[in-house]
Amino acid sequence: MKLNHIPYTTAICALLISSVSYAQTPEDPKKAEPARSSLTEEIVVERPYKPVLADAAKIRRSPDLNSNSVYRRPLTYSIFDKKLEINTDIRQLQAQEVVQGDRPPFKNNYAKFGLGNFSTGLAELYLNTGSDEALQAGFFLKHLNQKGDYEGQKFTRQSAGIFGKSIQEKVSLFGELGFDKFGTSFYGIDPLTEQQFSADPEKQRYNTFTLRGEMLKNYREEDEVDYALKADAYFLSDKFNAKENAFVLSGFVNKVWDKFNVGVNTSLDFTQTKDSVSLGNHIFRANPYIKLQGANFKLTLGANLVQEFGSNSGFNLYPAITAEMPIVPEFATIFAGFTGDVNKSTLRDFSIENPYLNRNINILNVNESANFYGGIKGNAGSGFGYKATLSYKKLENMPLFINNPVNPERFDVIYDDANVTGLEGEINVKVSEAFSWLGRVSINNYNMDVQEKAWFKPDFKLFTNARVKITKELTLDGELVFNDATSAFLSTPTPSIVKVKSYADVSAGAEYLYQEKVGIFLRVNNIIGNKYQRFLYYPQLGMNVLGGINYSF
Structure with missing residues (x-):
C-alpha cells in the first residue's frame, strides 16, 4: 500500500465523518458547520479491475430449447439503375384471346x-x-x-303441343297450343x-285442344305497380258428340304503398256445355x-x-x-x-x-x-x-x-x-x-x-x-x-x-x-x-x- 496524495484523502474522510454525524443527529443543515480534518496525506488504494454487470441490464429469461422457428433466408434485392420514362402516348391494351374449351353436350332435346x-x-x-x-x-x-x-x-x-317464351325488358310473354286425346271403353x-x-x-274418347297466353310484368324493386294478364281457352269433345268450350280472361294489378299492397284480382269466364241440351x-x-x-x-x-x-x-x-x-x-x-x-x-x-x-x-x-x-x-x-x-x-x-x-x-x-x-x-x-x-x-x-x-x-x-x-x-x-x-x-x-x-x-x-x-x-x-x-x-x-x-x- 502506498500513502500519498494527502489532500484528496483528507477530503474523503471529511465527507464520511459528516455523513455519519448527519445520520446520528438530524440537525438543521443550515446550522451545521463544515467538518474540518487535520489529515494532510492522500491514500490511494489500487486493486485488480473486475467488471460487474448491473442487475437492470441482465436478461432474466431462460432460453427456449423447444423453439421451432423456421429459418428464413435473408432476402436480397437487385436494384437496376434505370431512368423512368413518361410516355404520353399510351397504347391500347389488347384483350387476350380466351382459350376455347370443350363445350358440354347439348341436352335440351x-x-x-x-x-x-x-x-x-x-x-x-x-x-x-x-x-x-x-x-x-x-x-x-x-x-x-x-x-x-x-x-x-x-x-x-296422346299429347302434343308447341310453346314459346320471351323475356323482354319490361314484360315476359308466354304462349302454348296443345292437344290431348284419351281413349278407353266402358x-x-x-x-x-x-x-x-x-x-x-x-x-x-275425349279430345281436348288448349290455348294459353300470358303477359307478366317483370319484377323490379323500384317499381310500385305490378300487373299480369292471362288468357286460357279449351275445346273438348267426346265420342258421343258432347262438347264444351271455355274462354277465361284473368289478370291482376298490385300497387305498393309504404307497407301496404293494394290490388285486385279479376277474371271473366265463359263456358258453354252442349249435349242433348246446351248449358251456359x-x-x-x-x-x-x-x-x-x-x-x-x-x-x-x-x-x-x-x-x-x-x-x-x-x-x-x-x-x-x-x-x-x-x-x-x-x-x-x-x-x-x-x-x-x-x-x-x-x-x-x-x-x-x-x-x-x-x-x-x-x-x-x-x-x-x-x-x-x-x-x-x-x-x-x-x-x-x-x-x-x-x-x-x-x-x-x-x-x-x-x-x-x-x-x-x-x-x-x-x-x-x-x-x-x-x-x-x-x-x-x-x-x-x-x-x-x-x-x-x-x-x-x-x-x-x-x-x-x-x-x-x-x-x-x-x-x-x-x-x-x-x-x-x-x-x-x-x-x-x-x-x-x-x-x-x-x-x-x-x-x-x-x-x-x-x-x-x-x-x-x-x-x-x-x-x-x-x-x-x-x-x-x-x-x-x-x-x-x-x-x-x-x-x-x-x-x-x-x-x-x-x-x-
Missing part, C-alpha cells in the same frame, strides 16, 4: 321409347330451341297405350259374377284486397265478389281474410284464413277424374260459402320443409258420382250439401341432388245433408315418393299411393250401399346413364299386383313393367 307387358308402348319426343332462357320455343309429343285382360280394357293417351265388370256388363263394350255457365269474379306486412306478421283483408250468369244466375259476396305470423323466424310460421268462393264445375274436370261418364251430365257450380283454415308451416334449412293445415268447409252442391240405374257401368253426377272437416300434412326433404323425399297425407270427414255417404270419396289418402341417386349413372325412385275404403250407391234392384275396398299401389323405377347421351330405364307399376277399383265395376291393371331407352341431343 330428348327422345324416349319403351315397351312392356299388357301390350304397353311408350314414345316421347321433346325439342327445344336452345339454352337461352330469355327466348325459348319448343315442341313435345307423347304416346302411351295399354291393354288389359278384359274385353275393352284399353287405355290410350268395360265394367260385376265383381260378384266377374262377368262384363257388355260383351262388346262401347268406346269412349259464365262467371265474373273480382277480389279487391289490402295487404299489410309488418316486421312479424302479414295480414290480408279483402272480399270475393262472384257473379254467375247464363243458364244459372246468382250473386255472392264472401270475405277473404288471411294472416301469417312467424313464431320461430325462418323455421315456423302459423297462418289462418276465412274465405269463400264459387268453384266452377265442368265436363272437362269430371272426365279427368272419372272418364266413364254417362251422357247429359248435370252441371252445377259448388258454392263454398265458408272456408275456415289454420295451420303451421316452415322449414329447417334449405333441405327440409313442412306444412300442416286444419280446415272446415261449408259446401253447397258438392258433386258426387253414382252408378246409373239402367247402365251401371256408366256414372251420373248428383249434388248434395256437405260440411267437410279436413286435415292435410306435407313434408318435403331434399338432401342435395343425391336424395329427395315427399310425403303428403289427407284426412277428411264428410257430414252430408241428404246422401248417406260421400260416394267414392276416401276419408284417408296417402302419397309418398322418394328418389335416390346411387352413383353418377344410377338413380332409383319409389312411390306409394294409398286410398282408404269408399262407398258406392246402387239404386237397383233395391237401394243399397256397396263397399269399395281400400288399396295400395306401389311403384318403383330405375334409370341408368349408359353413356353421356344414352340411358336406359325400367319402371314397375302396381308391384303388389292388386286389381283394385277406384270406381265400382272398374278393376285396374295388375303389375305392369315398362322398360326402354332414352337419348338426349
Whole structure:
C-alpha cells in the first residue's frame, strides 16, 4: 500500500465523518458547520479491475430449447439503375384471346321409347330451341297405350303441343297450343259374377285442344305497380258428340304503398256445355284486397265478389281474410284464413277424374260459402320443409258420382250439401341432388245433408315418393299411393250401399346413364299386383313393367 496524495484523502474522510454525524443527529443543515480534518496525506488504494454487470441490464429469461422457428433466408434485392420514362402516348391494351374449351353436350332435346307387358308402348319426343332462357320455343309429343285382360280394357293417351317464351325488358310473354286425346271403353265388370256388363263394350274418347297466353310484368324493386294478364281457352269433345268450350280472361294489378299492397284480382269466364241440351255457365269474379306486412306478421283483408250468369244466375259476396305470423323466424310460421268462393264445375274436370261418364251430365257450380283454415308451416334449412293445415268447409252442391240405374257401368253426377272437416300434412326433404323425399297425407270427414255417404270419396289418402341417386349413372325412385275404403250407391234392384275396398299401389323405377347421351330405364307399376277399383265395376291393371331407352341431343 502506498500513502500519498494527502489532500484528496483528507477530503474523503471529511465527507464520511459528516455523513455519519448527519445520520446520528438530524440537525438543521443550515446550522451545521463544515467538518474540518487535520489529515494532510492522500491514500490511494489500487486493486485488480473486475467488471460487474448491473442487475437492470441482465436478461432474466431462460432460453427456449423447444423453439421451432423456421429459418428464413435473408432476402436480397437487385436494384437496376434505370431512368423512368413518361410516355404520353399510351397504347391500347389488347384483350387476350380466351382459350376455347370443350363445350358440354347439348341436352335440351330428348327422345324416349319403351315397351312392356299388357301390350304397353311408350314414345316421347321433346325439342327445344336452345339454352337461352330469355327466348325459348319448343315442341313435345307423347304416346302411351295399354291393354288389359278384359274385353275393352284399353287405355290410350296422346299429347302434343308447341310453346314459346320471351323475356323482354319490361314484360315476359308466354304462349302454348296443345292437344290431348284419351281413349278407353266402358268395360265394367260385376265383381260378384266377374262377368262384363257388355260383351262388346262401347268406346269412349275425349279430345281436348288448349290455348294459353300470358303477359307478366317483370319484377323490379323500384317499381310500385305490378300487373299480369292471362288468357286460357279449351275445346273438348267426346265420342258421343258432347262438347264444351271455355274462354277465361284473368289478370291482376298490385300497387305498393309504404307497407301496404293494394290490388285486385279479376277474371271473366265463359263456358258453354252442349249435349242433348246446351248449358251456359259464365262467371265474373273480382277480389279487391289490402295487404299489410309488418316486421312479424302479414295480414290480408279483402272480399270475393262472384257473379254467375247464363243458364244459372246468382250473386255472392264472401270475405277473404288471411294472416301469417312467424313464431320461430325462418323455421315456423302459423297462418289462418276465412274465405269463400264459387268453384266452377265442368265436363272437362269430371272426365279427368272419372272418364266413364254417362251422357247429359248435370252441371252445377259448388258454392263454398265458408272456408275456415289454420295451420303451421316452415322449414329447417334449405333441405327440409313442412306444412300442416286444419280446415272446415261449408259446401253447397258438392258433386258426387253414382252408378246409373239402367247402365251401371256408366256414372251420373248428383249434388248434395256437405260440411267437410279436413286435415292435410306435407313434408318435403331434399338432401342435395343425391336424395329427395315427399310425403303428403289427407284426412277428411264428410257430414252430408241428404246422401248417406260421400260416394267414392276416401276419408284417408296417402302419397309418398322418394328418389335416390346411387352413383353418377344410377338413380332409383319409389312411390306409394294409398286410398282408404269408399262407398258406392246402387239404386237397383233395391237401394243399397256397396263397399269399395281400400288399396295400395306401389311403384318403383330405375334409370341408368349408359353413356353421356344414352340411358336406359325400367319402371314397375302396381308391384303388389292388386286389381283394385277406384270406381265400382272398374278393376285396374295388375303389375305392369315398362322398360326402354332414352337419348338426349
